Each structure stands twice: as structure tokens, then as C-alpha cells.
Amino acid sequence: MLANSTFASLRNKIQQERYYDPLRSEFERNFLLVWEDITPNLLIENENMLSLFKVFNRKNSRITISSQTPGHNMILNAFALKVINSIHPLWTFWELNELKIRMFPMWFKNRQSMTSEEYAGNQFELSEISDIEDINLGKISSRLEMFWRDMNNCTNYAQTKRGLQKRKQDIANYRLSIDVIATHSMIYKSSMDNSIKVFNHYWELAEDKIFTVSSGTEQFLDSFITQSIESRTKQNEQAIKAGCPELIETVTDIDPKMLKIAIETAKNDGYLDSRVTVNELTNLMKNRGYNMINVNGKNLWKQII
Structure with missing residues (x-):
């Protein structure tokens, strides 16, 4: 299934494929839903989509929806093994914490970057596959x-x-x-x-x-915040020594513009492997207790205790 599939199409796919006779819902068979190219927003902005992944077993997997018959609901079973493919570290988004506790993450690497030890055990060489269709499960x-x-x-x-x-x-x-x-x-x-x-x-x-080390972005953010706090602390000490208390600033405040410049520099220098989207950055900052707040016409990342 592709990422642009609708909730209804996914729900119906599960219902049709999990049984030999979907009309009578009898004789269950093994079924695996493969869903690729998933973005965080797809799950965060659509509670119905996320509900497909919140089920843990057959006891809590029933989804009730309204039917065309007034006064009657349809009960659909969303329980099925699901494999999702994403380039985003979905577990870093606080809205998807429920997803994290239900997943078996698998870490993929390019064949060219794998060591011989990492590749040990494979029965074929990927270079021999000319087309994805050559893989038959x-x-x-x-x-x-x-x-x-x-x-x-x-x-x-x-x-x-x-x-x-x-x-x-x-x-x-x-x-x-x-x-x-x-x-x-x-x-x-x-x-x-x-x-x-x-x-x-x-x-x-x-x-x-x-x-823990889901992306260089998280390590970078922690390092940037620590350095920013240390720098502001020194500036405040200098302001006090100079008799200028009006120059004292909250040490935990983060300037969004400075953070953006630092991220772009880190990306250009090769420290970060991928581009950081606004939504990803927002969620990573929220995980660290920060919210974007406008103070006297200026946006700041402020730590909310």
C-alpha cells in the first residue's frame, strides 16, 4: 500500500485479506500489511490512521464505524501485522509515543556502507538484482x-x-x-x-x-542547547560584573534564527545526514520541554517547566 492510501481503503484491505471468506469473517489466514513512505504528519493529523496501529491484540482491535443503515454500526477488525517504511524517526514525535511501544524497529543501511560483518548471513548479492520485481515473497x-x-x-x-x-x-x-x-x-x-x-x-x-541515537539531529540539538545555555550564562555573569542587569537574559531561551543557521551549517559541513523539516524540529524541541513563544514581537524557543 502507498502512503496516499485512505483510511477507508486500508481498513477494507485488512478486512478483505485477513479472512478466506471476508463476507462471513471466517477462517482467518496470515496477513501482512506493507505500507511504505510514511510521514509523521500522515499519522499525527489523522487519528483514524493512527488508530490502525494502536491495536495491540485481537481483544482491542475492533474499530466501530457508522454504516449506511440508520442506527447500526459496522465493526471492523484492525488486527494484522503491519510493516511500515519511513525515512523519518517516527518514535521521536511525542504524538506518536503510542506507536513506539508497539513497534519492532529495523535499521537499514545502504549495501555500499555495510561492513562484511553486517552483511554476513545474506544468501544473495544485492547487485545481482536488476529490478525490485525480482524479489518474490x-x-x-x-x-x-x-x-x-x-x-x-x-x-x-x-x-x-x-x-x-x-x-x-x-x-x-x-x-x-x-x-x-x-x-x-x-x-x-x-x-x-x-x-x-x-x-x-x-x-x-x-x-x-x-x-537513543535515532539521528544526528537529536545529538546536535542537545549539544546546541547545552552550548547556548553555557554561553548565555557567561554573558549574564559579564553583565552583572559590568553593572548592567538590564542585559541579563533567560539562559534557556533559544533564538530560532540562530538555531536554523546552526542546523544549515551542520548540514553543509556533513555533520547532519539529512534535512530537518520544521515539523520534525518542532517535535524534537517539544520533547526537550520547549515551546515557540512570541515575546515582544520576537519568536523564541522557551523552556516550559
Whole structure:
């Protein structure tokens, strides 16, 4: 699905694809919704779109909408595995905090920038693929369906999950991870201890490489704010020594124009890899307790306690 798909089209797509018989909503099958080129505004400005991602399991995945029949509502099930593609660090936007606690982030790099260690384990060379159409996931779909039609696999999955439920304290992001760990343990014939270790390591990597250091922009902002506070503090000390208290300024105030110039300079110098949009900057500043306020005709980033 493309980013410009409407909420109704996505909702209907899930309803149609998740069942063998969508009219009777019977015989559920494996379904994966792939949605590419997602921007933060698409989710922030459309609560309905975001609601598709807030569902956590089948118990809270029902969306009620009005129908063409007066006095009757339609109930649609939005539960499905969803893969979204975005160049934006969606988890840095405070409006999307609910999305962050429901996602498994995956960090992608250009093949040319990958080390041999990072590329280890791949069974083909990307340079051999001449067109995106050369990638066919059809066989995976059929094998997945056959796997879950086997009642022995379903029984083993349930038993493994019950075993993991007794080890809740050992599992990072337990609610999000337990189903995937159970599946991993089955498919790779791995012990529960080993599968727990694998996914705990994954979450450590996610926190270290993705969530914490999600972009050079965040590091740059923290550095800029710290340096600005230190500079203003020194200026205020000099103003006091000079007997000019009227020159004292709030040390935490940030001049938007100076920040913009600093960001452009950092981008030109190669410190920042990508352009920072106004919306991204606004959300990153809000995450740091700042709001844009007009003071005597001048816009300032002011820290709101």
C-alpha cells in the first residue's frame, strides 16, 4: 500500500485479506500489511490512521464505524501485522509515543556502507538484482500457511508461550516480545533461554542504535542547547560584573534564527545526514520541554517547566 492510501481503503484491505471468506469473517489466514513512505504528519493529523496501529491484540482491535443503515454500526477488525517504511524517526514525535511501544524497529543501511560483518548471513548479492520485481515473497506466504495449518505446530506454540509466561521478569518488552520469541523458539528449534537471550539483545541494540541515537539531529540539538545555555550564562555573569542587569537574559531561551543557521551549517559541513523539516524540529524541541513563544514581537524557543 502507498502512503496516499485512505483510511477507508486500508481498513477494507485488512478486512478483505485477513479472512478466506471476508463476507462471513471466517477462517482467518496470515496477513501482512506493507505500507511504505510514511510521514509523521500522515499519522499525527489523522487519528483514524493512527488508530490502525494502536491495536495491540485481537481483544482491542475492533474499530466501530457508522454504516449506511440508520442506527447500526459496522465493526471492523484492525488486527494484522503491519510493516511500515519511513525515512523519518517516527518514535521521536511525542504524538506518536503510542506507536513506539508497539513497534519492532529495523535499521537499514545502504549495501555500499555495510561492513562484511553486517552483511554476513545474506544468501544473495544485492547487485545481482536488476529490478525490485525480482524479489518474490510468494513462497514464504505458502510455507507460512502450511506451517500454521499443522496442529502440532500450533500445540507446540501454545506450550512454548505458556512456558514464557512464567518467565515474564526475564523478557525485555514482554508484552510485545512474547509471541515472537515463542515463534522463534519453534522455528529455529531453539531453547527458551536462547530465544529470550536473542531478543533481549535485539532490544539492547534497538535502544543503543535506534531509539537513543535515532539521528544526528537529536545529538546536535542537545549539544546546541547545552552550548547556548553555557554561553548565555557567561554573558549574564559579564553583565552583572559590568553593572548592567538590564542585559541579563533567560539562559534557556533559544533564538530560532540562530538555531536554523546552526542546523544549515551542520548540514553543509556533513555533520547532519539529512534535512530537518520544521515539523520534525518542532517535535524534537517539544520533547526537550520547549515551546515557540512570541515575546515582544520576537519568536523564541522557551523552556516550559
